[in-house]
Amino acid sequence: MPDRAAVIAALDAVIDPRSGQGLMAAGLVQGLVVADDRAGFALEVPAGDTALYAPVRDAAEAALKAIPGMARVSVVLTAEAVATPPRRRTAGLSPQAVDQGRAKAPVPTDRPAHVRRVLAVASGKGGVGKSTVSVNLACALAARGLRVGLLDADVYGPSAPTMLGISGKPAYEDGAMVPHEAWGLKAMSVGLLMKADDAMIWRGPMASQAITQMLTQTRWGTEDEPLDVLVVDLPPGTGDVQLTLIQKTPLDGAVIVSTPQEVALADARRAKTLFDRVNVPTLGLIENMSGDVFGRGGAEAEAARLGVDFLGDLPLDAALREGADAGVPVVAGDPDGDIAGRFSGLAEALSKKLDLQGFQTQL
Numbered sequence: 001m002p003d004r005a006a007v008i009a010a011l012d013a014v015i016d017p018r019s020g021q022g023l024m025a026a027g028l029v030q031g032l033v034v035a036d037d038r039a040g041f042a043l044e045v046p047a048g049d050t051a052l053y054a055p056v057r058d059a060a061e062a063a064l065k066a067i068p069g070m071a072r073v074s075v076v077l078t079a080e081a082v083a084t085p086p087r088r089r090t091a092g093l094s095p096q097a098v099d100q101g102r103a104k105a106p107v108p109t110d111r112p113a114h115v116r117r118v119l120a121v122a123s124g125k126g127g128v129g130k131s132t133v134s135v136n137l138a139c140a141l142a143a144r145g146l147r148v149g150l151l152d153a154d155v156y157g158p159s160a161p162t163m164l165g166i167s168g169k170p171a172y173e174d175g176a177m178v179p180h181e182a183w184g185l186k187a188m189s190v191g192l193l194m195k196a197d198d199a200m201i202w203r204g205p206m207a208s209q210a211i212t213q214m215l216t217q218t219r220w221g222t223e224d225e226p227l228d229v230l231v232v233d234l235p236p237g238t239g240d241v242q243l244t245l246i247q248k249t250p251l252d253g254a255v256i257v258s259t260p261q262e263v264a265l266a267d268a269r270r271a272k273t274l275f276d277r278v279n280v281p282t283l284g285l286i287e288n289m290s291g292d293v294f295g296r297g298g299a300e301a302e303a304a305r306l307g308v309d310f311l312g313d314l315p316l317d318a319a320l321r322e323g324a325d326a327g328v329p330v331v332a333g334d335p336d337g338d339i340a341g342r343f344s345g346l347a348e349a350l351s352k353k354l355d356l357q358g359f360q361t362q363l
């Protein structure tokens, strides 16, 4: 199996045309993932230099494929501006003024400090792409100039570490956890905290307590730089763990992800009922893996039946899976592509529903 050292050496043999250094030494390699016979990373280059670096990306891909035992390589070219959007504010009403003008929902005791909105991403069943949607939606919201966090609360299969290419326990500062930063997001995942032995605790009655701690004891924002929106990737399903969690979490709204098949849609219906029980507005339904294999349009019809908005569909597309496996969300890796365009539409619709426009920076 290829090891990380071989991958790093191969990348350093490819020369950055700007600095004359190897790609690793030049600091252009972001989110490098080496797993079994696969490797992937983002080549992060100055905005406007993507054409200059396209041949470099090809050379890096060829260099990695030439390593014995390497079966799959994914190198995506990103412009710096996408990963770290500028933080200028729009003129007009200050975000605080906009905030003060809003009708306030009752504030639960465990609302995280310096977080303006909390959005849950839910699904009635596992495997429908809830985590893929959460991660890419968070990136699309960040691309709109919002300060965005992602809390991966999926105790059954935390996937944010892989999907974002992050690892290692978070640091503690003044009693609070410092979230990882990746692709312009602040990110925390139960996967970064739990050991295999702890799985029973995380999935049992303590799960919601542990997640509440991650929610409230993470430094998502500061008084000067509050987080605009925190996307929470909930565990799939509609059982007790999910109910307790959404009862304890101060959610401003939820989106439900479903594939178009009837069995998945029946579960989506149950998820909507769960949110209704705790008075969390369901902001809409997203159809994922739409296309020839699973059919199309089921979620749109279901949304109409449930009286919730249909927010859009996402095709079954290998790029979404490959990006997730390589730790490079498609929205960040290919910001001009069709998938990114669709997520951008979802982010726009949800920004309106969550009243986030006042916080948006000018890009």
Ligand SMILES: Nc1ncnc2c1ncn2[C@@H]1O[C@H](COP(=O)(O)OP(=O)(O)OP(=O)(O)O)[C@@H](O)[C@H]1O
Pocket (backbone or CB within 6 Å): 123, 125, 126, 127, 128, 129, 130, 131, 132, 133, 154, 156, 157, 158, 159, 235, 236, 288, 289, 290, 314, 315, 316, 317, 318, 319, 320, 321, 322, 324, 325
């Ligand atoms: N639109 C898509 N096209 C192709 N592959 C997809 C798409 N959406 C998700 N996938 C892939 O499907 C698998 C399941 O996705 P994901 O982990 O996001 O689902 P999930 O609903 O969060 O599952 P669970 O909650 O069980 O962890 C992953 O391998 C993912 O890369």
